[in-house]
Amino acid sequence: MSQKVLDALTATHGAAIERTESTHGDEVAWVKADSLVAVATWLKNDPAMLFDAPVFVTCIDRLDWQPVGLPPSERWTEDKPRFEVAYQLRSTKHRHRIRLKIAVHENDPRVPSLAGLWPGFNWQERETFDMYGIRFDGHPDLRRIYLYEEFVGYPLRKDYPKDKRQPLVRRDDLPINPIKRDQTDRSAK
């Protein structure tokens, strides 16, 4: 559907685009992190593109990625980047959509922020930081949004156990101290 968007993108910013794919009706372009802002600015301002509406930004953690039904080369291994940050954009005028994906390694989880171009990404980047620990360079106010500041860790990462609670307050007169019972430390982090 929006294949011509991908074609125009690779024609103009060929060096910054690692590869493109088209799955289930969505167009995806893999972008290098350092040219993300340039590509995004072009996508916003070019008259044939005019991506003016931000849809979402999120992150995929591929630590447990062992898909069934795909060849074994698709499984995640230590040398591949662990995180993928995905930005979805939409154009009000031309009605096409695109997803930009940036591969992020675990030892340096940083991505340039697009909150300056689209204010709608401000809170969503904060949410991605809160849940996955991805730092967005250039974000005006990068702090936790869903969880409280005393929370340690990034819960949506695959190595954070689902029910590891970090309570802020409990009753003193409960017979069993639930704080000790709750925090089953099943992970190193």
Place this chain on the structure above:
Amino acid sequence: MAADASTLKQLVLGRKDVQDLTDTEQELPPDLMTVNMGPSHPAMHGTVRIVLTVDGERVVKSDVQPGYLHRCFEKESEHATYTQIFPYTDRLNYVSPMINNVGWAMVAEKLMGITNDIPKRAEYIRVIVSEMSRITDHLTCVGASAMELGAFTPFLYMIKCREWIWELLEKVSGARLTHSYVRVGGVSKDLPDGFHAELTYTLDEIDKVLAECQDMLNQNKIFRDRMAGVGAMSKEDAIATGCVGPIARACGLDYDVRKDYPYSIYPEVEFDVPVGTTGDCFDRYLVRLEEVRQSMRILRQCLKQIPDGPTMIDDPRCALPQKRATYNTIESMIRHFKHIVDGIKVPAGETYCFLEGGNGELGFFVVADGTGRPYKAYVRSPSFVHLSTAGQLIHNHMIADIVPIFGMINMIGGECDK
């Protein structure tokens, strides 16, 4: 004597008498004040904390802090099968739960590639219950906002209408509020007998009640003064911040997923999309009321056009077998067991599927890995995006204006905080 008394007071209490204050000292201090609108507040629309910096009554700076209802939908989804996630989706936008159910079913079907094979009757039923949920969403929003501005009677009338719709939805699905009715591949049960007649009667009654409420509110000076001109947003701001739904339509942006990216059977029904002009709270209220009328128009058409047929796709990959077969043949029993325990196997891939929720474009971005549980399930919630604009909407307004602005954003806590 007076001089002695006032010096005594100054020495003892450290403050002067009023008549001894100089002119500049008599004015109120010009410092800004920090006021906390705590996570528990009288507005009925979800739990959020706003730390305001005010200059008298005027808001100078605000820090909106959501997350007090973060119930970890995404983390729970990674540990639950696709069918087990339906109750979690109910509790996202809990005033229009059927729409979330339909959205989740649509994303699983898109990944499986069976979107075009869903039986027509199932699609019609999905649209009928979605539009009924949309009506309850708008009624709750408008009713609660009116109550917060002091109009208690429209609230009672709209809740009365909502009760009628909830009773009908209870007959369809079994629960008043959190239905979990839709399944991947169709819906779980057919509509009950007598549903057509009851729904038609209810829609006529709701028409009358809406007319009464409009009489009470539209020309009401107090209501108009508190809503008109308050919290206006321009169309460019709405687009740049990602606003969708009634809020964006009130600003003049003509974007409705049902018209622009039609899905299900929406191309076969006729309806209009109300679009406002100024983007203030009164326009949002008018847009919502008109959308209720358009939803009723869609419902009447669906009731006429709905065909007979199966309500679930005949595909062993996602449909549970019939009970008679499950109890009598071993293959069906194994299939039933596998579906319940392992879940519906969705082939590996990722997609973003979106539909028009009560608040706008509600989307699910799902990464599937071929097992019965999603690898990642992200919800693009419109309430979260709209709440992010709340800070700029209440800027330079008075504290009392926060109530209609916050009410008309329709920030549903479950959807905003996931």
Place this chain on the structure above:
Amino acid sequence: MGLEITTTRLEDAAKWAKQSKLERASNWGRKWSLFTYPFVTACCGMEFMAVAASKYDIARFGAEFPRFSPRQSDLLMVVGTITEKQGPALKRVFDQMAEPKWVIAFGVCASTGGFYQNYHTMPGADQVIPVDVYIPGCPPRPEQVLDALMMLQDRIQSGRGHSQLRLKREQLIASASREEG
């Protein structure tokens, strides 16, 4: 001291929490004029709205006026899921209420955490505050809520709410120590 006052079970409490006529009369007045503080967080709030509206009228029980200040209310209805981030706010609101005060945990999320078992949902409001009546249901039907309200009214009348027993306990301890001393 010999006063085994640790439980709120009706059989045990009957031994020591005896009520005078004046207490019975004032409890009668309290139960028919509950000022609720609806601590609404989630979906159960919709059912709370339905209970307060005209069909399932909670005004019949004298409890229709929500007082949105803890200083002015005596029944804290914890409606909806409590998360860890909300815990300090809930505790602070409860502490600010004046005695005697009662708590209803409305919905299964406020009772035990519901079907949420994750890093942010508190498994029940009673991790932070003592609860008098638990209402299961997701969300509970309004008839359940009215039944729970009537159960709470029985508790109030017989003086067995948590805060009433605590007050009684303190009175008895104070009078016992006055006799000794």
